[in-house]
Amino acid sequence: MSEFPQSPWYSGLNRPLGEEYDLADLEVVGTLPADMAGTFFRATPDPAYPPFLPDSAAPLSGDGMISALRIADGKASFSMRHVQTARLKAERAAGEALFGVYRNPFTDKPEVAGVDRTVANTTPVWHAGKLLMTKEDGRPYRIDPHTLATLGSYDFGGKLRSETMTAHVRIDARSGEMFFYGYEADGLASPTIAYCVADRDGNLVSEQWFDAPYCALMHDFAITENYALFPVYPTTCDLDRLKAGGDHWAHQPDLESWLGVMPRRGDVSEIRWFKGPKGVHCFHMMNAWEDGEGNIHFDQCLSRTNAFSFIREAGGIHIGPQDVKGALTRWTVRFEGGPDEVTETIIGPPGDFPVIPAADQGRPYDHAWMLTMNPEMQGPPLVGGPVLAMFNLLLRLDMAGGAPRALALPPGSGFNEPVHVPSAEAGHEGWLITFVDSQTGPDSFDHAAWIIDAGNPGAGPVAKIVIPRRLRPQIHGWWVGADKLAAA
Numbered sequence: 205m206s207e208f209p210q211s212p213w214y215s216g217l218n219r220p221l222g223e224e225y226d227l228a229d230l231e232v233v234g235t236l237p238a239d240m241a242g243t244f245f246r247a248t249p250d251p252a253y254p255p256f257l258p259d260s261a262a263p264l265s266g267d268g269m270i271s272a273l274r275i276a277d278g279k280a281s282f283s284m285r286h287v288q289t290a291r292l293k294a295e296r297a298a299g300e301a302l303f304g305v306y307r308n309p310f311t312d313k314p315e316v317a318g319v320d321r322t323v324a325n326t327t328p329v330w331h332a333g334k335l336l337m338t339k340e341d342g343r344p345y346r347i348d349p350h351t352l353a354t355l356g357s358y359d360f361g362g363k364l365r366s367e368t369m370t371a372h373v374r375i376d377a378r379s380g381e382m383f384f385y386g387y388e389a390d391g392l393a394s395p396t397i398a399y400c401v402a403d404r405d406g407n408l409v410s411e412q413w414f415d416a417p418y419c420a421l422m423h424d425f426a427i428t429e430n431y432a433l434f435p436v437y438p439t440t441c442d443l444d445r446l447k448a449g450g451d452h453w454a455h456q457p458d459l460e461s462w463l464g465v466m467p468r469r470g471d472v473s474e475i476r477w478f479k480g481p482k483g484v485h486c487f488h489m490m491n492a493w494e495d496g497e498g499n500i501h502f503d504q505c506l507s508r509t510n511a512f513s514f515i516r517e518a519g520g521i522h523i524g525p526q527d528v529k530g531a532l533t534r535w536t537v538r539f540e541g542g543p544d545e546v547t548e549t550i551i552g553p554p555g556d557f558p559v560i561p562a563a564d565q566g567r568p569y570d571h572a573w574m575l576t577m578n579p580e581m582q583g584p585p586l587v588g589g590p591v592l593a594m595f596n597l598l599l600r601l602d603m604a605g606g607a608p609r610a611l612a613l614p615p616g617s618g619f620n621e622p623v624h625v626p627s628a629e630a631g632h633e634g635w636l637i638t639f640v641d642s643q644t645g646p647d648s649f650d651h652a653a654w655i656i657d658a659g660n661p662g663a664g665p666v667a668k669i670v671i672p673r674r675l676r677p678q679i680h681g682w683w684v685g686a687d688k689l690a691a692a
């Protein structure tokens with residue numbers, strides 16, 4: 205078998221691991237909250253085979269692995285499994301990589317023509333008793349939440365027409381409905397978006413198609429109580445480029461961004477497009493909400509360009525990571541009347557991986573959490589993940605403008621995206637669980653899940669669950685309470 209290339213995408217914290225295992229009764233330093241019972245599902249990309257073509261976007265194509273950190277009765281266990289995608293099965297049978305560059309089937313080996321290319325590596329989504337491993341380039345794979353066995357590709361019982369489903373769904377905590385979309389819904393480089401609603405029982409009750417201003421990397425979206433919001437940023441795809449074997453995405457700094465807004469239970473013909481600034485990009489929205497005066501606020505981790513170096517460079521933008529300026533940014537629009545452009549306000553620091561309590565989805569919210577870089581840190585951040593820099597500061601933001609509360613990591617350590625776990629105790633903001641990676645030598649790392657009081661992160665972890673194995677950086681996670689798991 206050939207070796208993985210000598211590159212930061214495949215070495216250090218990013219070294220491929222590909223191990224499945226079960227670890228019971230993990231060492232806990234400190235005390236787990238007595239009322240914490242449930243499972244933190246995590247999505248981790250981990251390439252099973254070295255690429256056979258140079259691919260700058262290869263960090264996005266690691267085969268999906270799902271892990272489960274299970275917590276109950278003050279104890280914890282951890283399991284990890286591959287998602288058994290059609291792609292992984294085909295490559296396993298051949299003993300080598302068969303799929304070419306990221307989201308470009310024109311570069312695949314001929315024997316896998318027509319085989320589902322998705323690696324299901326981005327978010328474990330829980331809705332209506334089902335666990336789905338998602339990636340925006342295809343349909344999700346359904347996973348048994350108890351065994352982590354792969355149950356197969358999932359299309360909502362044959363109802364979903366879209367070829368794709370986002371890894372960022374939005375669930376209205378009051379109605380239990382799941383709102384989602386797929387972009388490139390009818391094929392490569394298409395501007396067509398499928399807007400979908402599943403009821404609280406998981407039935408796909410609506411799927412409507414519309415066209416965006418252009419085919420764009422639409423990683424996330426947002427809902428409010430009455431609207432669905434579709435941001436379009438100028439990271440674009442071109443079919444001729446794909447046919448020539450090129451990159452799926454290139455960032456276009458001179459192209460306008462857009463925010464599409466429609467009544468969330470309305471018809472897609474009602475969508476109204478608001479113009480945003482040129483050249484900006486955002487992967488993750490924190491929340492969106494209505495203020496009761498006709499304004500719709502859309503809070504996002506916005507950058508002045510694309511945060512991924514390989515997407516910038518495909519668009520001819522050659523700047524260092526320190527020049528990717530950004531901030532937690534609010535776009536405000538009025539659906540009825542008002543200008544056709546967004547009004548932009550800076551409301552927080554640069555960073556990513558925004559987290560809100562699930563109950564606040566689409567509603568005015570009082571506090572939130574996100575990851576950022578510690579401006580006072582001496583030395584470089586821990587190298588890892590698709591941007592080769594792990595965040596080292598966890599923030600609790602007061603959305604009314606009060607001072608943020610922070611937890612900083614020492615040099616050589618990095619946070620993965622936290623999940624929020626509500627507390628049963630009235631007035632308690634709940635807990636955050638975040639995996640912390642720490643470099644202990646040139647090619648050695650320790651990993652632990654930190655349990656943090658969400659209202660007071662600066663106090664440090666109340667408990668650390670030690671994972672006595674190597675882990676690759678996680679993309680997204682999802683917390684599922686024990687009651688929901690037991691009912692599934």
Ligand SMILES: [Fe+2]
Binds near residue numbers: 423487488
């Ligand atoms: Fe994401």
